[in-house]
Amino acid sequence: MINVQNLTKRYGDLTAIEDVTFNVQKGEILGFLGPNGAGKTTTMRILTCFLPATSGTASVAGYDIFEQPQDVKKHIGYLPESPPLYTELTVTEYLRFISRIKGIERKDRTEALTRVLERCALTDVRHRLIGNLSRGYRQRVGLAQALIHNPEVLILDEPTTGLDPKQIIEMRQVIKELAGQHTVILSTHILPEATAVCQRVVIIHKGRIVAVDTPDTLSAQLRQSEKIRLTLRTPSPETAEALKTVPGVVSIFQEPSTDGQVFMVECELGRDIRTELAAQAVRRGWGLLELTAVKLSLEDVFLQLTQEESKQEEPKEDALNGEPG
Amino acid sequence: MKSTLAIMGKELRVLFNSPMAYVVTAIFILISGYLFYSIVLFASSQSMQILRVQGALPQINLNDLIFRPTFHNMAVILMLTLPLITMRLLAEEKKIKTIELLMTSPVPLLAIVMGKYLAAMAVFTLMLGLTAYMPLLMWYYGSIQWMPILTGYLGIWLLGGVFIAVGLLASSLTENQIIASFISFGAVLILWLIGWISQGVADTSLGSFLTYLSIGEHTENFIRGMIDTEDLVYLATLIIVGIFITHRVLESQRWK
């Protein structure tokens, strides 16, 4: 449904994306995961024919984005990073305008409007000025705008930013329901969001794709590098030494905390040693208070993925300095 | 065409849902009305004087006495107020990023530009229409020739059309409405002042060229009651060029 090949975009000297290649199947939800400045928005703007690419090709719904931009635009619903809203219009006025420029036939407009108001839970606020709506409602109006013409392809740029936790869950639910009938690309810099909503995740960093995976394998890959946080009330002086003898442990860091001692245990890739650590702690009477697998932050993931890559390429790369976009 | 109308309709809604269109219309009506009133007062006091001196009322020409200065005043007021209508047209879309919505919708770029232009023209036509009380009053209380009034209105309408095309272009150049309004005011002022400069070098070929470029020169005939094809061509060309360059500017901004 979406076919992207070797897309590159340069702004002057700055390369925003380089050699980006991926595919999205019909009905699939693809997550586009990357830190600030990774090039997510740039890629999406190229796919929606807002920006021309420097080189490379792409097709959406069977149409080439350079040769047939009008056809591409007809088949895409796009929610940009900041929802494109006219604050002086009411929700209904705005969506009616959208239905006209998206080319919905006059006789179908009212039905399309009613349907999308319901789907995005906007029916109650439909006569209010957009300028007077809260952030969450505005985001929903933005989504309604992308959905109103029932497009085959949806491109959503960070659809959950600025929402409260409850609204995030609702928004994710709405997006999940789109799978099947619609093909969705969704960008985010929140790892759990990508794994919760998407069937496949593309990880992009500094303009390059560093991994394409299903959330399952992605999480498996991440579990490999788990750190374990172990809090003990009464450790003995030789605890650190003893922990090191547990099979699979790579290194130990100690840090004091208010109620005892914290040990950060880094373990070998692909080994889950939590049960063994717990058994040890109990057997030796260290006063086990806490044992948790430390989730890797997105930065850690990028660090890991880019380091794996850069083993073959440049030896040293600072994965953390993605600039805010 | 459909999408042009859609854009135009939206633009009008936005304009009339916010105070700007009303404020600008009010300013235009009040100032032009006040100046009209003083012109009428002046004209009547003058004719009273003629009546006293000559003992008989001459056949005074209300068209020359009242409407020529009134149209001139309108031109100047429009030069100052139309930029306030046009400044937001594209600058605001860029500022609040809705341009991204328009450019990713299946709407030709020209429809966006034309929709904006026509919306501003509609507001302006309404403003101008509201001044119809002036000739109607004169017609009711005196006698006027309608033809020069109509050509005068046509001239002012086309002149406003040029101001709006220039303002639209200015609005495409920046995200800042204030800057857009200054650019369009400056550009229109230059078109206007060329006429004055040309008077200094009147007898040279440069002078006649500058006179040709001057926008005031090309509305004068309309106000005097004449429709000259050369003037029509001049004003229409400025409008088309303004719209065309706006289109180019928007297109080239994608490539930045």
Ligand SMILES: Nc1ncnc2c1ncn2[C@@H]1O[C@H](COP(=O)(O)OP(=O)(O)OP(=O)(O)O)[C@@H](O)[C@H]1O
């Ligand atoms: N118009 C522009 N001119 C110059 N550089 C730009 C422009 N737009 C984006 N960039 C640069 O391109 C890079 C990629 O930006 P992009 O907005 O695509 O990142 P992003 O992944 O969407 O980030 P974020 O998570 O912050 O939204 C950044 O380094 C950014 O500074």
Ligand SMILES: [Mg+2]
């Ligand atoms: Mg972005």
